[in-house]
Amino acid sequence: MRRYDVVVVGGGPAGLAAAVAARAGGRRSVAVVERDDALGGILNQCVHNGFGLVTFGEELTGPEYAARFADAAREAGVEVLLGSMVLDVSAGPEGPGVTCVSAERGVERLAAGAVVLATGCRERPAGALGVPGFRPAGVYTAGCAQRMVNCEGLLPGREVVILGSGDIGLIMARRLTLEGAHVACVAELMPYSSGLKRNVVQCLDDFGIPLLLSHTVTRVEGRWRVEAVEVSRVDGAGRPVPGTGVRYPCDTLLLSVGLLPENELSRAAGVELSPATRGPVVDDSLMTSVPGIFACGNVLHVHDLVDYVSQEAARAGECAGAWADGARGSGRTVPVTAGAGVRSVVPQRVDVARMPDELVVRLRVNGVYERRALVARAGGEVVARRRRDILVPGEMEQVTLRREALLGLGGVDAITIGLEA
Ligand SMILES: Cc1cc2nc3c(=O)[nH]c(=O)nc-3n(C[C@H](O)[C@H](O)[C@H](O)COP(=O)(O)OP(=O)(O)OC[C@H]3O[C@@H](n4cnc5c(N)ncnc54)[C@H](O)[C@@H]3O)c2cc1C
Known part of the structure; x- marks a missing residue:
């Protein structure tokens, strides 16, 4: 069994910033365990600019921002275990540790003075919405479509309706338009957008894409492939108003209806979760209810700017390192x-x-x-x-x-x- 002062689960921007801070200029042994075969997390598929204004005072793309932190982690001497999926995090009497599996090393247990959870979030899927209709091809989460377009060079469709005005949906409205698709509208259940104002202006207004507030998708047509969706107005309680439905012929429906912290590992470790954030309950050192297990980034609560993820994660790494050294509150x-x-x-x-x-x-x-x-x-x-x-x-x-x-x-x-x- 290998032993580190700090083991960080997840090599996205949160995990990398936590690892660099925990390493404290080489004073501590730190490992980042990442299931993917590259560092950077979800930012690798965010090829648009607008990242890093707070941290670096310049506009970077997602991969550029992630690369700066990946370089910093390597330069700091953080050990990186790629292609390694963490199956379990626990804190027994002998201290915290993680169990991970990889093609190279099989199943192994890493012991640690402290563990930092930085596993990010996932998108709310179609099944959570209960929209009537079959389950035809052509319904994607906005993040899945982002990966198809930006990483795999595939266009999910040509005539698109987007449900939900979260930031990823807004960014994909612009991205798909630039790639030659037509985005008919973005329908949002709430009377306000759930994304940043700057994204509404730069991704919808600048491209003449209508934002239909207090609207939702009430029917998906198509047996094998989406053929059209019906969009209806909703009342103050979010219920569709009968007779207000408008049919939009389309081949693609994108869902941008919320992100959920990825807390399977936290839950199994017995970490107390907050019903409001759906992430762990933490103290000022970002330690969870399980001593020695810390959390930061989107697994803790969904952020809208990655710069704040990096700031928060640096504190989690610093405090996890101090805990491993024996410091207690x-x-x-x-x-x-x-x-x-x-x-x-x-x-x-x-x-x-x-x-x-x-x-x-x-x-x-x-x-x-x-x-x-x-x-x-x-x-x-x-x-x-x-x-x-x-x-x-x-x-x-x-x-x-x-x-x-x-x-x-x-x-x-x-x-x-x-x-x-
Ligand atoms: C689809 C999508 C698009 C986004 N677009 C933007 C944007 O344009 N601008 C913006 O500011 N923010 C955007 N965000 C928000 C963005 O997620 C955060 O700003 C930031 O990436 C969060 O960093 P993180 O490290 O917490 O999570 P992530 O970047 O998601 O990194 C988590 C990492 O943990 C790894 N991991 C998870 N579970 C395990 C496990 N069991 N074992 C090993 N590794 C594991 C994952 O593979 C991943 O690499 C987007 C989010 C999503 C989901």
Whole structure:
């Protein structure tokens, strides 16, 4: 059995940033275990630009952004195990470890001082939607179509309707248009887009592709191949309004209806999951409820910008390394909860004595709000406040908690973050 200070599961942007930070300039032994035969994760299929503005101050494509982190990991001396699928993560009395399988080495157990979960997310599939009709060819998730077009040189179809306005669907509307397909419309159930505003403008408005808000697909026609879909208006409760259906002849239906953290390994390891994020519940060090197992990136909560994934993952790697060295917190954490208008917060627990001077809490709101303040309160006192002109569920927000402000209260039992006037 091989032993490392830190084993990172997943070689996407989160896993790579965590591994570089955990390596701490060569002080610790670190391995990244990746099931694919290349590093970079989902970014390898995101050939459009717009990555890295926050991290590098320049516009990179997904593969360029991923390559910078893959190079940094190799230069730092991180050991990379490609083509290795992690089957199990556990934390027994002898410490955490992972079981993985590869064609080269068969099944092996890697022991670790700490494990970082960075397995990303998956797309919500067609089966989760319950749209009436047969299950003909021509229905793809937007990410599957992205891989076909960008990695395999295949066009999924020529006349396309997209259901859901998540970022991947918006980006694919533009990509398919540039490849010569016609995108008839993007139908979105909610009265607002679930993607970033910049993607709505650059991927739909600039190409004259209509965004039908408060609409959904109510029928898929075609026995063997999609022939048409019916798109109907929905009422305030999301129910289709009878008689509003419009038929769009098409050969392809793309689904961009949400991403779900990939938590099979976490669940099997006994990690507590949050119903709001569907990822692990973590403390300020990004450690899960199982001591020695950390999480970051899209497996923790779905991000909209990879730059924030890298920032968060670096902290997870740093803290996992410190845990492997024997560092422990004060043993007392207080809950951080979602208040009015807020759907989810990460981290959900904070060790005030151990937290850094400034701790970024990332969150999503549960509706569209204008001119509100994101306010963090502890014991009724305001400890952080951030004014926003517009807040939408599709854009991740953040609030910075200052350790000094929390310590100054002389004892904190809970922190709540909510929207106020
Ligand atoms: C289809 C799609 C398109 C996207 N497009 C954009 C975009 O255009 N712009 C943007 O900013 N963000 C985009 N995102 C969001 C993007 O996923 C994140 O910004 C970022 O890639 C998340 O990094 P990650 O490392 O957490 O996950 P990922 O990049 O998904 O990496 C996870 C890695 O873990 C590996 N893995 C999973 N399970 C195992 C296992 N059991 N054993 C070994 N390895 C495992 C996977 O193979 C993968 O390499 C997109 C996401 C998806 C799903």
